[in-house]
Amino acid sequence: MPSDRAPRAARYRVYGMSQSYFTRKLTGYLDYKAIPYLLRRFANANRSAREAGWPGAMPVVMTPGGEYMWDTSAMIHHLESRFPEPGVFPADPVLRFIDYILEDALDEWFYRAAVGSRWFYEENHRVGGWELARDATHEMQIPCDQAYAGVKAHVTATCEPFGVTGANIDSWIDEILRPWLRVTGAHLTSHRYFFGARPSLADFAFFGGNAAHFINDPLCRRCVDSDAPAIVAHTHRIMEPEDKEFGDWIASGEVPETLIAILAELGRFYLPWVSAAAENGKAELAFANGQRIEIAVTPFLAEARATLLARYVEFRSDALDEILERAGIRSYFSDYADRAGKIPSYDKPPQPALNRPFGPPWETERAAQ
Template sequence: MYTGEYQLVGSEMSFFTRKLEAQLRFQQIPWRYVFKTEERKGEVEKRANTHFIPLLITPDKWLIHDTIAIGPMLSDRFDQRSVVPETALQRICCYVLEDAFNHWLGRVCVHSRWCYPDNVAWVGPRFGANLMLDRSVDQPFSAEELTQLAPIGPMMHQGFGQGVCETNGVGPDQAEAVQGDFKNMLDALATHFASNDFLLGDRPCLADFALAGASKAHFICDPEPKSWLGEHSEMLHKYTERFYSDWQGELVPWPSGDKVPATLHVVLDYLQESYYPSARANITAGLAGEKYYEYESGFGTIRARTQRRLNLARLHVQDELQRSGGAQDPGVLTLFAGRGILEHYLN
């Protein structure tokens, strides 16, 4: 590979941009932000053939736009600080948790951002900082800039936010369901992080970057989801901000003996009752050619649009299960027994 600087093209208000930023920081990869501004937008989208962010431009001039592919690539390239374990149980937990957090947290992100007028008004200037001013959201705004950028929030809500919430089945009428599920997740994470720094113990993996990215761009950022944190505010702030500062000290190895934390089952319990019923219904309906699917969320029946990418992500994890021998590994079979999670990926 070529040595040099990686360019992260995206927005600081973006879940997946922040996810990739967290990995670049942890692996101590030379990188810099290139905000996707209005001025750069046309050229970038033409070259990438997509409007999605983030994009990663490598020193060897590759342009990649899917964090599911980018994450393992960077882990291999900078293997002195790899973020994918080699042993079967840890590796499979890493990929399973990344898939779940990648696709489940986005619902909370879009609902909390776009279904509350005060939050819409607040996020507009922050998008504008990257989009129009080509600078970080951390730089203070003048009164004139706040006035200038004020229309951006309502404009984005009308052109994007409202529609994406409806597509994901998390419009304003689903506030109770979204907030209830979010509380369940925080309760599970609080139990786990009471005795662990990260999802697999003392060292972050790919799944941690997904959780940290959603938290940095949304949950500890936007006023609305911040107001939902309650007793878990300190926990999530402490967990998240660790990813966005300079990493110091020696790298902690993965737990020996292919062990995972004893409390990981609490996180899996949560996902078993939340993400996986939705994912199975989504994929089944999509493969049958149906545009919409329904599932029982624990807070009533949710109707949302099918998404092709969920099955592609499922097959990605299936490949890892087969290549690593995880589908036959005793530790994997024991941890996931009776959950229906392995069956989701293998069938």
């Protein structure tokens, strides 16, 4: 283990679940950084966290000093200020902004396919859904069958607000998820992580969905094994980092075509939708097979979009615009630069008020996936 990853004495307490997209994003980061923590199985019944203002999205973390914080993106920024080595943000501004683009899409887009694939395919929810319900009983103290039936009924009834239904889940898998797996898998065949020989913020966001859902749930795992086996290896590298060696970022200005292809893939569905939805409050998603669904943007996503645009303004350069143009996505940033918000401060343990689940507390998949 490199000396800059030596264990620290202070322990963080992570309230979440091993089947949770965002819990695994955070614990993957903590494991890599060798920041000591305890994972506590949790079904959103922490009264002291709610009294601190926590709005309900999993995970929530108690610091060694007894403060609560939440929102994985904000928490990682905060922890980087406290434990800067080994850093997870590329120093090169072009790579840094690409890192933010990928993390944004992974957090706000691909978790939708994760939720839908778990709960609209019986084979998946018989495994991932049961595991989730089983861990919820640690806190809820009810029979596991009851927890399983309850969370399944609620989540499948509340997926439509974020665009996923039993009728369109096949389209999400075939037109959005599997193409994404293929382009990321192709890149990871020749690169251990998104930006070279060490993981970045986007790698942990990618790991979260894979470890909790796409490598865990049977139907999705078979898709990954078939389409992009390099993703399995990437997941395992982050899952157990102790005996791994880490190197440098890719050279400044040497963005490979496989990474350009990943950005271009985001230009097919996510960036057109989020650009229009953040502008108008909602936008239509149209699949190639003719299915259509209108999806409203949440206040949290609208704020995240404004923050990403602020980062574009901060890092904008001819070199960055050239990369975005090669990928066919520059307009989704340059045409909206005047909508940029403010970049938050991460000096204190973050407690963003808008980071809340789609529905009532523990049962919502965004909160308890």
